[in-house]
Amino acid sequence: MSLIANLLLGGIFHAAVLFLVAAGLQLVFGVQKIVNLACGSFYALGAYFGITLVTLAMNFGLPAWLLLPILLVAGVLMAAVGPPIERLLRTVYDRDESFQLLLTFALVLMFQDVLRLVWGANPQSLNNVHLVYGKLTWGDLSVPVYNLLVIAAAGATAFFISLFLRRTNYGRLLRATAENRAMAEALGVNVRSVYAVVFTLGTMLGTVGGALVVPTSAASLDMAIEFVIEAFAVVVIGGLGSMPGALVGALLVGLIRAASLVVYPEFEILAIYVIVIAVLLFRPSGLLGKAAT
Amino acid sequence: MRLSRRRVLKSLAATGAAAASPGVFMPALAQTGPLKIGILAPRTGIAASAGISGLAATEWAVEKFNAGGGIAGRKIQLVVEEETSPKDTIERFQKLVQQEKVECVMGIVSTGVGLALGPVVEEARALTIYWDGTTQDGVDEKLLNPKYLFRSTDNECEAVMSSLLAIKHWKGQFKRIAGINPDYSYGRNNMAAFIALLKRFDIEHEVVTEQWPKVGTMELTSHVAALKAANPDLIFSSLLFADLPVFMKQAHAADLTKGTKLVFPAAGWQHTLMKKDFTPEGMIFGHNTLYFDNPQATPMQKEFVAWYAEKQKDYPNWEADRAYFAIASYKEAVEKASKAKSGQWPGVDDVIGAMHGLSVESLGGKGGWRKDNIADQTFVQGFSTHNNKYDFVTLDPAKIETMYSADLQKPPGAKFWDWLKTAQFKI
Numbered sequence: 001m002s003l004i005a006n007l008l009l010g011g012i013f014h015a016a017v018l019f020l021v022a023a024g025l026q027l028v029f030g031v032q033k034i035v036n037l038a039c040g041s042f043y044a045l046g047a048y049f050g051i052t053l054v055t056l057a058m059n060f061g062l063p064a065w066l067l068l069p070i071l072l073v074a075g076v077l078m079a080a081v082g083p084p085i086e087r088l089l090r091t092v093y094d095r096d097e098s099f100q101l102l103l104t105f106a107l108v109l110m111f112q113d114v115l116r117l118v119w120g121a122n123p124q125s126l127n128n129v130h131l132v133y134g135k136l137t138w139g140d141l142s143v144p145v146y147n148l149l150v151i152a153a154a155g156a157t158a159f160f161i162s163l164f165l166r167r168t169n170y171g172r173l174l175r176a177t178a179e180n181r182a183m184a185e186a187l188g189v190n191v192r193s194v195y196a197v198v199f200t201l202g203t204m205l206g207t208v209g210g211a212l213v214v215p216t217s218a219a220s221l222d223m224a225i226e227f228v229i230e231a232f233a234v235v236v237i238g239g240l241g242s243m244p245g246a247l248v249g250a251l252l253v254g255l256i257r258a259a260s261l262v263v264y265p266e267f268e269i270l271a272i273y274v275i276v277i278a279v280l281l282f283r284p285s286g287l288l289g290k291a292a293t
Numbered sequence: 294m295r296l297s298r299r300r301v302l303k304s305l306a307a308t309g310a311a312a313a314s315p316g317v318f319m320p321a322l323a324q325t326g327p328l329k330i331g332i333l334a335p336r337t338g339i340a341a342s343a344g345i346s347g348l349a350a351t352e353w354a355v356e357k358f359n360a361g362g363g364i365a366g367r368k369i370q371l372v373v374e375e376e377t378s379p380k381d382t383i384e385r386f387q388k389l390v391q392q393e394k395v396e397c398v399m400g401i402v403s404t405g406v407g408l409a410l411g412p413v414v415e416e417a418r419a420l421t422i423y424w425d426g427t428t429q430d431g432v433d434e435k436l437l438n439p440k441y442l443f444r445s446t447d448n449e450c451e452a453v454m455s456s457l458l459a460i461k462h463w464k465g466q467f468k469r470i471a472g473i474n475p476d477y478s479y480g481r482n483n484m485a486a487f488i489a490l491l492k493r494f495d496i497e498h499e500v501v502t503e504q505w506p507k508v509g510t511m512e513l514t515s516h517v518a519a520l521k522a523a524n525p526d527l528i529f530s531s532l533l534f535a536d537l538p539v540f541m542k543q544a545h546a547a548d549l550t551k552g553t554k555l556v557f558p559a560a561g562w563q564h565t566l567m568k569k570d571f572t573p574e575g576m577i578f579g580h581n582t583l584y585f586d587n588p589q590a591t592p593m594q595k596e597f598v599a600w601y602a603e604k605q606k607d608y609p610n611w612e613a614d615r616a617y618f619a620i621a622s623y624k625e626a627v628e629k630a631s632k633a634k635s636g637q638w639p640g641v642d643d644v645i646g647a648m649h650g651l652s653v654e655s656l657g658g659k660g661g662w663r664k665d666n667i668a669d670q671t672f673v674q675g676f677s678t679h680n681n682k683y684d685f686v687t688l689d690p691a692k693i694e695t696m697y698s699a700d701l702q703k704p705p706g707a708k709f710w711d712w713l714k715t716a717q718f719k720i
Contacts, residue, residue: 010518121341123535128570220535
């Protein structure tokens with residue numbers, strides 16, 4: 001029993017991490033129709049700055065239980081890189097998708113160098129400060145409460161984004177812009193401002209995700225690329241631009257990966273991409289995405 | 294002699310070919326002025342920390358050598374290029390040799406890049422010394438008997454040493470073994486070498502799971518869960534990038550490290566990230582060819598470690614030693630060859646000849662070059678301890694083991710996997 005619980009929790013934790021990266025990608029694509037490869041860089045930026053802020057806070061003698069709010073603040077602060085980058089992306093909104101991909105990929109490479117200049121080439125890591133919240137132990141099962149908090153944060157993110165998009169006026173405005181930009185503009189919606197807000201929100205999802213995950217992991221120069229590839233698998237499975245799709249896709253990827261690691265570890269990567277290919281063949285719009293008309 | 298158009302063209306072609314061969318013309322043209330040495334090292338990406346460690350050691354060595362008059366009287370000038378993909382690295386190598394006219398190229402951390410570059414080195418006839426990246430598979434097939442290329446010790450040395458230590462100290466204390474190793478030739482070979490040695494010494498064992506995360510995977514909770522489900526007595530792991538401290542942290546949080554024997558031959562690549570908080574005492578911990586806190590350290594190692602700590606705010610790993618060893622042995626070889634030629638600047642063949650049989654005091658201990666252009670170096674491993682002044686684990690001074698690679702790698706001409714079955718190991 002504890003074996004299954006261990007595997008489930010491992011898979012769900014991985015899914016939560018993936019969802020936090022993929023959510024920003026989905027939001028930006030859903031509204032701005034830009035495949036933002038740099039979402040992985042925002043994740044890395046949040047992770048690095050999270051370590052810096054936590055280290056500073058601990059040096060100033062703040063209690064360790066403040067870890068979670070400090071990391072949230074780190075993620076929110078780093079979202080400040082969103083508006084200038086959105087300003088840069090305006091140059092390619094009306095151009096071919098390949099320009100958008102090239103520009104956002106260039107950003108990934110540039111961010112890698114910026115991270116190296118600021119934090120150095122060595123990976124960065126915190127000590128076990130996340131265990132300040134304790135561990136949940138039951139039989140053979142032992143899981144840090146912090147991991148459960150990350151899972152809860154991912155769930156809460158999905159819930160509040162959904163609430164924001166469906167129940168608030170600004171959310172309706174975003175959905176209207178996503179559906180028909182020209183019509184929204186004609187009706188007086190300031191699309192430039194909407195794009196800036198959406199991109200900053202997407203950036204924040206990435207930076208907060210990175211900051212939240214780093215206490216259980218580490219920050220390294222190549223982490224941006226590592227997660228963005230898996231995040232793409234998530235959005236292909238769930239449906240590009242669909243937030244519930246991102247959640248379902250992340251859960252599927254996380255759980256399939258966890259199961260394959262026990263059943264046949266050689267299939268860890270293969271299992272995920274077999275599903276990606278199956279989705280592309282039989283349901284190209286993704287499990288919860290809208291079919292192109 | 295009558296001059297025909299064909300004869301003139303032939304002469305021009307021969308002159309052009311000779312001019313394009315750095316091995317033929319370079320030493321004669323470059324006897325005055327600074328001695329250019331090309332460096333190919335990763336400064337970004339997953340291996341950046343290794344590249345920067347190696348570069349720092351090279352710069353330290355150059356500073357010291359130049360202060361003492363350089364190499365055979367010529368001051369060293371470094372030309373640094375990036376090691377990235379095989380294709381781009383080959384282009385940069387060619388730039389170093391053809392444009393910059395360097396007399397020796399050093400660097401290379403990745404086995405994949407090293408394999409691709411090897412034939413280019415031989416074709417260019419440019420003396421090249423690799424810091425690292427000599428993994429068996431591929432090397433056996435693609436880099437047979439090179440003349441101009443000098444390669445590091447076999448990458449499996451550390452796995453062989455850790456396996457021998459596990460057998461020596463823990464024989465009879467484990468049966469269920471598990472592995473978590475990076476999914477490329479290095480990780481696969483190390484795990485296979487461990488299992489081969491268990492068989493070689495008739496150690497009863499059962500492989501309960503083998504996990505192969507791709508290199509640099511930063512989220513390993515599912516792997517940890519799978520390992521825990523397999524309930525191993527011993528875990529063998531050659532993780533060595535940022536994934537190593539991540540694994541250790543997540544394994545500790547899941548209580549996987551409690552009561553499980555751990556054999557980590559390459560942990561020293563990330564030693565300062567292996568915090569006491571989550572890295573247990575008593576694990577077999579490999580520092581490869583440089584253990585920064587070695588109680589038997591030479592004054593030179595102590596001086597370097599102090600300089601590195603001051604400059605980099607960190608402690609060096611083995612890539613620093615590999616880089617120092619490369620440039621120090623080149624210096625020794627050039628000076629030996631120059632002496633043999635009564636002070637004349639030696640040709641590339643003279644330097645190659647002088648490399649063989651050298652004995653060089655490197656940062657981590659003595660080293661030398663075999664006739665087949667493979668390095669021999671000193672390896673250090675031991676058992677982790679929390680009893681130190683740092684926030685990360687070091688080696689228990691009472692349990693440090695030192696072995697020379699002649700006892701850890703296949704002899705010239707032998708096949709690694711066959712050699713493992715018959716070698717006489719000193720355990």
